[in-house]
Amino acid sequence: MNFKEELEQKVQRINEVIKSYLPREEGFQKTLMEAMNYSMLSGGKRLRPLLMQETYRMFGGTERVVEPFMAAMEMIHTHSLIHDDLPALDNDEYRRGRKTTHVVYGEAMAILAGDALLNYAYETAAMSFSMDEDRKRTTEAFRILTKKTGVYGMLGGQCVDVQSEGQAVSKEKLDFIYRLKTSALIEASMMVGAVLGGATKEQVSIVEKAARDVGLAFQIQDDILDVVSTMEVLGKPVFSDEENQKTTYVTIEGIEKAGKEVEEISGRALEALDSLGFTNPFLRELIQSLVHREK
């Protein structure tokens, strides 16, 4: 089985895991559950749960305790997309080739669906406590997940991103935005995998740095694709950064240098992971594929 087939199989399996943790669409609040599930089942790459699972396995993890966290991570990510797409923020009508949540369910329901997904993420992750005898690893994983999602993580990044629109942004600030807005959830994914797999504090810290680089490379590649891809391939409008007057790695450094940075940064991430002395060839290849992805 080659990498692409293995990837497809793993993503399919992850989709089943995620599905099994979604709320049933019933009761007076049925519409809210529908809106949550609509967004969750719109075919994302499942990159974060995948990175979590593969890091967990790299550290020798074989149990199901990682599954609630995988589902939770995708819920957190999806929550951020729903709110990011709102008229008051990016005002996007399409995402992954489908209409965004607020277009289908209205703005009020999209706000509530985003809230409900963020909360449901923690409700779901809390299911892991009963799968962990002394609750040591799961509570530590939980702590990391909340921190990397919040004001010192993804949500903090969203704030600075929103405030920077239409403004000149320094490289320092751009790095800050990328580190929080994109890397934070990648860091959380790989760190949670490591913690649940029994990694030491030092190992978790190395994983954190590697994940930060993976996220950074991923985001710069996103900047590049916004300029070189098409809506058909990407499933969302291209040249959106230019339209929103956003500073990106491409606007600061040009496409060529940005491309080189992607290679360099992802190489650094792989070296750090290799230094841990564990092996997971699939994880290695997955990170490399992010560099060369076309959507």
Place this chain on the structure above:
Amino acid sequence: MNFKEELEQKVQRINEVIKSYLPREEGFQKTLMEAMNYSMLSGGKRLRPLLMQETYRMFGGTERVVEPFMAAMEMIHTHSLIHDDLPALDNDEYRRGRKTTHVVYGEAMAILAGDALLNYAYETAAMSFSMDEDRKRTTEAFRILTKKTGVYGMLGGQCVDVQSEGQAVSKEKLDFIYRLKTSALIEASMMVGAVLGGATKEQVSIVEKAARDVGLAFQIQDDILDVVSTMEVLGKPVFSDEENQKTTYVTIEGIEKAGKEVEEISGRALEALDSLGFTNPFLRELIQSLVHREK
């Protein structure tokens, strides 16, 4: 010291606890922290943390492990107010006599501040894990907190509330809305207090039912005040339910019957708490004061 003085003293102490858990306003994402703190420090009644603390004490609790949960509960409550006030939802410009978050910080920042507060609540509650040797009580308290906040709790209630505006609502549906939208967080407050205080499952279940009644009585009193109070006393516009064509206990039953229900339901709650065989005279008086409150 009479009840009113004791209440004031306790609320002041709770305000200090809450303050100690708020994020420092610094870094590129400073505005987000300011928006979070603006909403958190706008002088609420602190009813939920107070109920949590007093239930905790009723069960003999004396430690600080309840404090992160008290702060978390107020953050969750405040998150719901920020999002509830948004133009796409209730579109309220005043709350507790001050301009609402989206009026001061703009809609995008209000959405993010609400998200960030919900997340920070769990980040804060997660601090309790290290205060609890075997993490049994804190993880159970956490589980309850997430469940009562989410799609089967407060947020589910918000959804049905939003969808019901301008429509005829049955008594059954109204009870559902009140149970989820208002009671769920009161239930969580008292249940978390009980769990952290060492209550048995049966005791927690009795507390849950009593808290549900406390929440219901509180919400019906809210309906009554919307009709009989003034903006000066209430700190928010009156007759807002009528303006929003909302079905309430008052529109279904009339003021007099609604008033009787408040007495009856809160009496039932007190009986249930008394049946536990513990005593906390302050908690008893607090619940009674909710019935006779004027704002």
